Amino acid sequence: MNAGTVSAADRVLDLFHDVRLTPTQRRIAHSLVQHASSAAALSAAEVAELAGVSQPSVTRFAVALGYTGYPALRRELRERASAVPAPVPASNEMQRAITAEAAHLGALRDQLADLTVVRRAADLLVASRPLPVLGLRAAAPLAGYFGYFAAKVFPDVRVLDADGTSLLDRLDQARAAGATALLTIALPRYPRETLDAVREARAAGLAVVLLTDSPVGPIAEPADVVLTAQVGTQLVFDLHTGPMALAMVLLQAMCDVSPGSVQHRLEEFEAAASRRHLFVT
Template identity: 70%
Template sequence: MNEGGVKVGERVLDLFAGVRLTPTQRRIAHCLVEHAGKAAYLSAAEVADLAGVSQPSVTRFAIALGYEGYPALRRVLRELGGGDAGPGAEQNAMQAAVAAEAEHLGRLRDQLERLDDVRRAADLLISSRPLPVLGLRSAGPLAGYFGYFAGKVHPDVRVLDSGGTSLLDRLDQARTAGAGAMLALVLPRYPRESLDALREARAMGYAVVAITDSAVSPAAEHCDVVLPAAVGTRLVFDLHTGPMAMAMVLLQAMCDADPEPVQQKLEAFEATAARRNIFQA
């Protein structure tokens, strides 16, 4: 998808924000985002063929978004695909990438006007003993970042940032030890091993919270709570500013959900850090 197509895709993605979609509907949504440049000029039957679903599914998808049918949705898609003249046209590629991240954060800010999902996720995670945090491949550093800070307020955080045959063993061990919920960070290109781990975690009885790039991510199908945060795609490698911000928002909500024990742990850490002279004054 070229730069103009990315902008249109981002606008299309906004149509699905806050809407709980079925797996079939997520396939349609993903198809419309991926083919944003031409989807607005296709019939319902052509979209269905492109997404690998039935034509009635496309109609039901449009109705689920609040439109009378697919033609009404298609008119909106065409409007979203209009020209985008603005100051961004004068920016170089690096500036445009950073500007797009600022737009992502702006949408995340608006999304956080309603905190129901964030608070529900926080309640699940702060009470889980232990707390597994899954992040493979590109999500590994973000899992480690979250785990580092979460370990200051939670008694037993287990970062799962490597795959292989032992990954499910570690999920089993955490579950046996009493874990009731897990956090999964699943970012494009959506490692199969991450998605398989989510399926297995649900089968084990975990409540699964996911931070992923959109509400129509493949990870969303296997989760109890999805916290979407867009990923920047303007550079050779993705920018994860949005998911990192969402991770820290979630951690703040976890602290707010159980403030007294959190404060005690923070004070104990500060006392230990001072005694051991860990940080430069």
């Protein structure tokens, strides 16, 4: 849509943009869009009946959208129903994709009002020596990005970004060297080898911190701590702006655990970089 005003159906539909839903959840979303004018007044049982699903499925659907439960989702539906129709500016698909990313970052900002889970993840990861960081396929660049900066302030950060028969060997080696936790980055589409590695890590006694796009993803269940940031899906390939920002937030939280030692290592790095003329500026 390039012009005009936002309809009731559009407002409801906007809740599901960039969210990967299961087939059951898509049925619920479709029912809400079909009944957009009355959606805010529907109970969870009524939504379940309209969609032909169970009431617990409606609750899981609300959680998948980032709400604490269906009552919180219904409050959002009520707010959207009472809002004054806003004009929709003309835009092309590239602009809409970037606008969606800005919205994802806004949601992440609000999510970070409570840092309890981030700090718990940071405590687990800081205590691990070495620190293995797992990221395969689409997640490999982000694992490398995180590992590059983490290695500046934490000793023995090991990026596991290559799949194949040696992956579990490298995980075993990290555990044998003293690792107590594994940071796993899993982004759609989720490689089966990532799930296998996480299960192997849990069986070996490692705590698993998962950075991913959805709390109900297939790799979330075996993880000890799950951190989520939405992935953009409006272009041919996914945009990972949110997960990248969350990765740096996590690293900041890790640095905050022991600021003195972190500052010392940073100063050592800067001195070495200057001595070796590593950078042109």
